[in-house]
Amino acid sequence: MTNRNISRRTFMKRMGALTAASSLPLSLVELSFADSHKNFMFAYISDAHIQHITGTKFVRNWDRGLIRAVAETNLLQPKPDFIVFGGDLAQLGTRPELDHGAELLSKLNYKTYCVMGEHDYYLDLGEYWSKLFGPQYYSWDHKGVHFIVLNSILTYDEWTHERWPTAEQRMLEMAGLDNPNGSPFMVGEEQRKWLAKDLEKVDKKTPIVLFSHSPIQKIYKGWNFWTEDAEEVQALLKPFNDATVVYGHVHQIQYNQIENISFHAVMATAWPWPYPQSYAQAESNLPKLTVPMNRADPFFERDATGWQFINLKTGRVTMDYNLYNNTNRTVAYNPKTGQPEDVDFQAADKIIPPQIHF
């Protein structure tokens, strides 16, 4: 704050970076090696956590986050082909929350695909959510890419159906972090069978993009940055040349490469979680590739939240993060290294040090 005497050159450099960061995603650059049919963009909004207080009152902060992401997504140029909402629309899975969330999402000018989150599910086991948004797992093809949505936040039947005296308690137990009463997420046998069958008819050269709420990899169990049967799902994706998993739940930028599968996390519109490695009470497997983003000034409620738009020009995900009170970032698959990388901040000397707030 006291560094006020910045030189003109520094200023112009900052201006340049700013302009580049904010304008880059809005111009779709044609790549000569890309198939033209893959040349499209979609946007990803996730983890709104709409929270009911009473009557018509909802937590304003979470409302504003989703309202802003929706309004900004509607301004995108070129227009995205569709939107994915990545789960946790509600906080405690109630009808008022899901209804209010659906109303805010309905302002999107585009077709919207929805993913189930645990906060949407564990009150009535997805019943009302399904009435609003349809099936919990499904697939579709779009311009040469095969898209899949899974419900990855299921868990053991005993935990779900027998352990809790009320649905409300079940919801609250699953919503807690570091909760010894919690239970790990999983995709489950039924969906894995369906997925195997669904993928049978897909050519191995077709890019596959799978959307789930939890990471289909094992990062940190205490916060359910975890899917118990991750390896079994990964095995189904392994035969494909280009497979990508995009997940919510973690409220932070993460990316990883496991053999042929690229993994990308998306931001929340509600609030940021810390990076697991900052919480040293249990083993964490935060992917080595991940460059944590600079965060967060608690006064600015949107700081360290955001949303993203994605293109698949190369058959892999190029993820542009739209971040508030922060520098926008792009994480893209680097064909030379065979893994996703932060385009600007991957190198050790490019990492932005954490901001200090007095």
Add this chain to the structure above:
Amino acid sequence: MKKFVFWLILIVCFFGLLGLMASDKPDKAAPLGLPSVSYPENNPQTPEKIALGDKLFNDKRFSDTGQVSCATCHDPAKAFTDSPLKVSEGIQGLTGTRNAPTVINSVYFESMFWDGRSPDLEDQALHPFVNPVEMGLKDHQPILDIVRSDPEYTEAFKTVFGKSGENITMTEVTQAIAAFERTKISGNSPFDRWYYGGETEALTPAQIRGFDLFINEGRCVSCHLIEQTQALFTDNRFHNVGVGINMIQNDIPELASEYIAAKLSAEEVDVKVLSDKRSSELGRFALTTGFDDLGSFKTPTLRNIAATAPYMHDGSVATLRDVVVHYNNGGVTNEGDPVNDFLSGGIRPLNLSDEQIDDLVAFMEALTSPEFADAVKTSEQK
């Protein structure tokens, strides 16, 4: 021996502390409450340059009609604004879209204009001359013609820059203006004497309560910074606080598309946003087309704020009390109006009582520097 070492450590600590205190002391030039100033290496201050800048600042010939100077909108008697105008008046009574920001303490700003489209005072000074609704020149040539021929100027430019004729360019003109503006440093307000000077009687009880609200419940200090040794009352950042953009909410998709497609330069933005009110309300977005900048404007300093009504980038809020009410409503001027979709995080309803609002206003009235006390009185009479 032990005793000796003890005393040695004590003495070293004492002098160390003295040293620290000395290094924290602001320059003689900086009044109470403000940091010392450092000047651009390529534009050092000299008394002659400052005097030349003063003359240029007040010269009405640098406008198309010969009736508007920098000082027209940045009037020293009005704390270097054009209070009580909502938006500035240029040649032939043409109005722009934005409220004239003060020159006072602009030496501390990291960017200029409400949307930060200019990096420094030198660059800033270039634009009003050629803006069609400000001084209205087609280009800078008429200014150069005057300063290259008017005997007073030719002598001054010779003395200050060692230049004459064609060698005098807008670089020298704007350097002199910027040097003059950099002398307009003003602290030493009742707040400064109370907070940094330890004068317990400098503030009234209402002002002290207002200060407490300012840094706590009112949430003001997060953008209008007060630090341990200085208070600029700005974070030099850009925020959408729900002014202006609230009026054009339905037009945003169309306007935003236009600007995203056009990718205007700072010069083009300068002309466009001052002549088109709807474009003006896009704020910094018009320049960067970044979503985070939609409807956002630079945090203004609050020093001498009591002298510069009306308020906000468009002068749309008449009094300091109305400003506090706007924030108390969570970013809408009239309670119940729709909040704009792009409102900056941090702006939310405050639930302050009428008494608390009065106290906050009282606190802001304690930010007037002695040299602008008269400007406040004039402002109150209007």
